[in-house]
Amino acid sequence: MTDGPETAAETPARPKRLRRFLLLVLVVLPGLAALLAGGAYLYGKARFTAEGPAAQATVVWLPPGLGLTAIAERLYEARVIDDRLIFRTGVRLTRGASTLKAGEYEVPAHASMAEIAGLLRSGKSIVHQITIPEGLTSQQAMAIVKADPVLTGDMPLLPPEGSLLPETYNFTRGMTRAMIVARMQKDATALMTALWPKRAAGLPFSTPQQALILASIVEKETGIASERPRVAAVFINRLKKPMRLQSDPTIIYGITLGAGPLGRPIRQSEIDRPTPYNTYQVDGLPPTPICNPGKAAIEAVLNPPATDDLYFVADGTGGHAFASSLAEHDRNVGRWRKVEKSAVKKPAAPAKPAPNIPLKAPARPAKS
Numbered sequence: 001m002t003d004g005p006e007t008a009a010e011t012p013a014r015p016k017r018l019r020r021f022l023l024l025v026l027v028v029l030p031g032l033a034a035l036l037a038g039g040a041y042l043y044g045k046a047r048f049t050a051e052g053p054a055a056q057a058t059v060v061w062l063p064p065g066l067g068l069t070a071i072a073e074r075l076y077e078a079r080v081i082d083d084r085l086i087f088r089t090g091v092r093l094t095r096g097a098s099t100l101k102a103g104e105y106e107v108p109a110h111a112s113m114a115e116i117a118g119l120l121r122s123g124k125s126i127v128h129q130i131t132i133p134e135g136l137t138s139q140q141a142m143a144i145v146k147a148d149p150v151l152t153g154d155m156p157l158l159p160p161e162g163s164l165l166p167e168t169y170n171f172t173r174g175m176t177r178a179m180i181v182a183r184m185q186k187d188a189t190a191l192m193t194a195l196w197p198k199r200a201a202g203l204p205f206s207t208p209q210q211a212l213i214l215a216s217i218v219e220k221e222t223g224i225a226s227e228r229p230r231v232a233a234v235f236i237n238r239l240k241k242p243m244r245l246q247s248d249p250t251i252i253y254g255i256t257l258g259a260g261p262l263g264r265p266i267r268q269s270e271i272d273r274p275t276p277y278n279t280y281q282v283d284g285l286p287p288t289p290i291c292n293p294g295k296a297a298i299e300a301v302l303n304p305p306a307t308d309d310l311y312f313v314a315d316g317t318g319g320h321a322f323a324s325s326l327a328e329h330d331r332n333v334g335r336w337r338k339v340e341k342s343a344v345k346k347p348a349a350p351a352k353p354a355p356n357i358p359l360k361a362p363a364r365p366a367k368s
Contacts, residue, residue: 047083048090051110054080058109059126061173064102068092071100071120080107080116087113096121104173125172130180134166134294135219137258141166141292142181151177161258162212162289164188191295199302204239205285211301214239216289217279219297220249224319232300233307234322243310245279253277253290315339 060078062071068091072084081087090113091097100117103125107116128150132141138159146155153176164181165188171180192208205211218232235245252262254275271278277286311329312320316339323329 045090047086048113050112052080052107052112052116053082054078054107054109054111056109058107059104060107061104062100062102062120063174066102068097068100075107075116078107080111081113083113087117090114091117101125102174127170127172129168129170131168132164132166132184132292134297135223135291136166137161137253137260137291138164139258140260141184145177145181148177151175151180153177153179156181159185160288162188162216162292164292165191166292166294188292192298195295195298195302200304203302204236204242210285211298212293213285213289215293215297215301216291217245217247217249217286218300219293220291221247222320225296227319228297228300229303229305230307230309230322231312231320232297233304234309234312236301236304237307237310239284241310242283244281244283245285247279249290250277250279250286251275253286258290 058078058080060074060080062074066074068088069084072081072087075081075087076084088097091100094114094117096117100120101123103120103123105119105125107119111119130144130148130151132144136144138161141164142155142158145151150173151171152174156178159181164184167184167187169180169183192212196208196211199211203211205214214232214235217235218228221231222228235247238245248266251266251270254277255270256262271280274281276282277290279286307322308324309322311323311326311332313329313332313336315321315332316336321332321335323332
């Protein structure tokens with residue numbers, strides 16, 4: 001039996017069904033798509049703001065030059081996020097992809113992806129410190145810089161003696177050794193530039209470098225902050241006389257040239273041996289600083305107190321006894337000799353010096 005032609009009743013039925021189907025597609029599918037998109041957005045938002053997987057605070061290093069994809073990968077490898085796609089999408093939706101900053105970050109335990117993104121936008125990376133104590137030579141200071149485990153790069157050339165400012169310096173990972181040394185030199189120059197115009201009148205030197213040389217001697221002569229101005233006054237008074245400075249640390253520097261502490265008492269032959277730095281044998285100041293003095297020593301030299309002191313010697317308590325006359329000084333020396341003899345009879349256990357900090361030899365009696 002062959003199919004016959006469609007009847008008049010059947011002909012309009014197919015277009016109607018087609019129209020209903022198209023209407024269903026145009027109305028229902030966009031709504032379904034919107035529903036799915038909304039669901040995906042709510043799910044992603046919930047994941048972006050939910051607690052993260054890290055059970056404890058975790059340090060993450062993001063070097064400069066990383067894009068969003070690479071940052072997400074680093075965070076995932078550090079196990080502080082558990083979905084790279086959601087992190088990238090969340091950052092992009094909050095328009096923060098270009099504001100994430102390189103650095104070393106401590107991500108708190110269970111921090112959400114949203115909190116981590118905020119941390120990276122803040123740029124609040126971990127701050128490291130390096131301390132250069134007052135009175136170190138440039139060689140000793142450079143040993144500290146070289147040994148720092150966070151600083152990167154090769155060591156720069158040895159800076160001139162006295163050109164570094166002893167201080168505690170904050171820095172972030174990525175700082176090079178050359179950069180931190182340049183900062184120390186810049187800060188030293190800035191300090192002297194600020195202090196030099198405020199100096200007292202009538203000082204027996206005429207340049208900032210000469211002030212720095214004398215400050216380095218004051219720095220090495222006493223570790224007691226309250227004594228620095230009075231020690232400075234002694235040397236200022238001697239230069240005005242003029243009298244030789246007769247400073248033991250200058251003898252030591254002439255022997256070691258800044259390589260480190262002498263590690264033993266000064267010998268009489270070394271006192272008598274002329275070097276450019278031995279102020280028992282040369283007039284005036286040595287040719288360069290003998291260490292890197294701190295701010296307090298520089299201030300003491302530029303604004304010393306008005307005293308008649310010309311001598312000082314160790315007093316047995318860690319400080320010094322000062323005198324304006326040789327007779328008074330000789331009495332102080334006598335008392336110091338008794339302290340020395342008493343120490344020989346009852347030897348105390350030697351104190352262990354701090355690493356990288358030079359030992360200061362006991363002050364010898366200054367001669368006129």
